[in-house]
Amino acid sequence: MKRRKFVQLSGMGAGAAMLVPSMMMGSSITADALLMPGMDILTKRKLADVALNTARSLGSTYADARIGRYLNQYVFTREDKVQNVVNTESFGIGIRVIANGTWGFASTNSVTEDGIMKATQQAVAIAKANSKIQKDPVQLAPVESHGEVSWKTPIKKDFKSVPVSEKVDLLLSANAAAMENGANFVNSALFMVNEQKYFASTEGSYIDQDIHRIWPTFGVTAIDRGAGKFKSRQAMSAPMGMGYEYMDGLESEKLEGPSGLRLYRNSYDIVEDATLAAKQAKEMLTAKSVQPGKYDLVLEPNHLGLTIHESVGHPLELDRVLGYEANYAGTSFATLDKWKSGDFKYGSDIVNLVADKTQKHSLGAVGYDDEGVKTKKWDLVRNGVLTNYQAIRDQVHMIDQKESHGCCYAQSWNDVQFQRMPNVSLEAGKEKYSINDMIKNVEKGIYIAGRGSYSIDQQRYNFQFGGTVFYEIKNGEIVGMLDDVAYQSNTQEFWNSCTKICDENDYRMFGSFFDGKGQPSQVSAVSHGSSTSRFDGVNVINTGRSV
Structure with missing residues (x-):
C-alpha cells in the first residue's frame, strides 16, 4: 500500500x-x-x-x-x-x-x-x-x-x-x-x-x-x-x-x-x-476533564452499537465459542456450559439481544446467505439470559440444532464462505420513554454519543470504550461538555447494569463496513441497532492523566 x-x-x-x-x-x-x-x-x-x-x-x-x-x-x-x-x-x-x-x-x-x-x-x-x-x-x-x-x-x-x-x-x-x-x-x-x-x-x-x-x-x-x-x-x-x-x-x-x-x-x-x-x-478544546469515578451512563445508539459489536456480536459466534476461530477478535468467555445451564445472566431482565439478517436498511440484510439459507431473526439473549449463538450449516449440529441460522458470508467470489456476524441488536424498550426522560432521572452521569477508541481482551470480556462527544449530567440536566472520558467494565457486569432503554421512536443503527475475521482475513458489513440506554454505576476513567 x-x-x-x-x-x-x-x-x-x-x-x-x-x-x-x-x-x-x-x-x-x-x-x-x-x-x-x-x-x-x-x-x-x-x-x-x-x-x-x-x-x-x-x-x-x-x-x-x-x-x-x-x-x-x-x-x-x-x-x-x-x-x-x-x-x-x-x-x-x-x-x-x-x-x-x-x-x-x-x-x-x-x-x-x-x-x-x-x-x-x-x-x-x-x-x-x-x-x-x-x-x-x-x-x-x-x-x-x-x-x-x-x-x-x-x-x-x-x-x-x-x-x-x-x-x-x-x-x-x-x-x-x-x-x-x-x-x-x-x-x-x-x-x-x-x-x-x-x-x-x-x-x-x-x-x-x-x-x-x-x-x-x-x-x-x-x-x-x-x-x-x-x-x-x-x-x-x-x-x-x-x-x-x-x-x-x-x-x-x-x-x-x-x-x-x-x-x-x-x-x-x-x-x-x-x-x-x-x-x-x-x-x-476547553471542555472540563472528567473526574474518575462511578457514573450512570446514557449511551446513544451510534455509540452503543460498537459496544454491542465487541461484547455481544463477536463472543456469540459459535466458532469462537468452540475455540476454532481466534483471529482478530479472540475466542469467547460465553462457553457452551453457560448456554447449557439455561440460566446464565448475560444481562439484566430488560436486555433482549437479537440476531437479524432481514432488518430493513441494515448492512447485513440479504434474502439468502452464501449457503443458500433463507435469512431470519433469532434470539441470542432473552430477558437477560443467554439462549443461542450464531451458527451455519456445518456447525449447528454441535449445539444440537437442526437448522442453520443463515449467517454464512464470503467477502468475494474469490474467498470461501464461513460463519460471519449477522446484525446483532438490542431491542427497544416497550414503554414510551425518550432520551430527555432518561436524562431527567440521572443524578450523576455522562451522556456519550459516537464511537471512539476501545480495547477488549481475547475472551471478549474485560473492556474499555471511549466515544466521540461526552456531556456531564447533574441532577437531571446536561451541564456541559466533558473530555478524556472512557469507561471500563466486563461484558456480564456491564449488561447487567442496564436499567432503562428508550422506546422504538429512538431506535437507530450503527454499522461497520470493515468487520475483520479469519485467516486469510476477510471483511464483512454488519449493523447493530438499539435505542438510547442507561447503564448504572459504571467505572469511568480519565484518559488524559498520566499513570
Whole structure:
C-alpha cells in the first residue's frame, strides 16, 4: 500500500484504513462502466450447472457455486480538494464441494465452461487430499430447495446513476461548512458498494441477489495553537444498506438530541453534521476533564452499537465459542456450559439481544446467505439470559440444532464462505420513554454519543470504550461538555447494569463496513441497532492523566 493512499484512507473510521484495501479488490474501471449490465441470469445458471455437474461426476456429495460481480466506488476529499475517486469491478466464480466428507474450495476469474471445469476439478482434488487427515466428516444441516428466486436491497436511488461530480460537490460542501465553523482540517469520504451475487447448489437452489450499501463519513480537527492542543470529531453517520437516497433525504428522519446534537435515522445530512462537528471540536478544546469515578451512563445508539459489536456480536459466534476461530477478535468467555445451564445472566431482565439478517436498511440484510439459507431473526439473549449463538450449516449440529441460522458470508467470489456476524441488536424498550426522560432521572452521569477508541481482551470480556462527544449530567440536566472520558467494565457486569432503554421512536443503527475475521482475513458489513440506554454505576476513567 502506497503511503499516499494510506494517508488518504486514515481517519475514515476505526480499523478502516488497514481493511479498505480488501474492499478495493478488482480492476480499476470508469464510473460509467459501473452502469454496464453484468452477465444475464440464464448464462449464470448454465455456467453454475457446469460446476455442479462436474463436481457430481467427480464424486462430490455436495457442491455450490457463487458467481459474483462486485462493484465499488469510493470518493475521498480533503478541505477544498478531491484526493481520489476509486471505481473497481471484480468478477469471478467460487466453487465449494464436499468429497470424501471434506470441504474443498477453488475459484477463478475465467468464467467460462472450461475455466469453471478446471476450478471444480481443483476444488474436488483439494477436498480428497484433505480427507486423508479429516477425522470427522462434514455434517450439513438440511436446507430448503428454493428453486429460482431473487432478492434486492430496496433502494430508491442507485449510487451508480448519480454523477461523481454531485458526490464530490456534496463532500466539498461539508468540508467548507466545517472550515467556516472553526475546523482547521477536514477530510471526508463516500464508500459505496454493490454486490451482484448468484448462488447455485446441488440441492436445487438458484438464487440471484443485488445488494447495496453506502457509508458517508468525515473527520474534522480544531487546533488551539497557543495551548498546543487539538481535538477531532468524527461523523455521526452510520453505514446503511440503502441507496443514494440516504444522502438526499428521500426518507428524512432527524431526531433532536441533547445539546443540539442531531441524530440521524434512514437519512443523513452530512453538511449539517460537519457544521456541528466543527463547533463541537472547538468546544472540546476547553471542555472540563472528567473526574474518575462511578457514573450512570446514557449511551446513544451510534455509540452503543460498537459496544454491542465487541461484547455481544463477536463472543456469540459459535466458532469462537468452540475455540476454532481466534483471529482478530479472540475466542469467547460465553462457553457452551453457560448456554447449557439455561440460566446464565448475560444481562439484566430488560436486555433482549437479537440476531437479524432481514432488518430493513441494515448492512447485513440479504434474502439468502452464501449457503443458500433463507435469512431470519433469532434470539441470542432473552430477558437477560443467554439462549443461542450464531451458527451455519456445518456447525449447528454441535449445539444440537437442526437448522442453520443463515449467517454464512464470503467477502468475494474469490474467498470461501464461513460463519460471519449477522446484525446483532438490542431491542427497544416497550414503554414510551425518550432520551430527555432518561436524562431527567440521572443524578450523576455522562451522556456519550459516537464511537471512539476501545480495547477488549481475547475472551471478549474485560473492556474499555471511549466515544466521540461526552456531556456531564447533574441532577437531571446536561451541564456541559466533558473530555478524556472512557469507561471500563466486563461484558456480564456491564449488561447487567442496564436499567432503562428508550422506546422504538429512538431506535437507530450503527454499522461497520470493515468487520475483520479469519485467516486469510476477510471483511464483512454488519449493523447493530438499539435505542438510547442507561447503564448504572459504571467505572469511568480519565484518559488524559498520566499513570
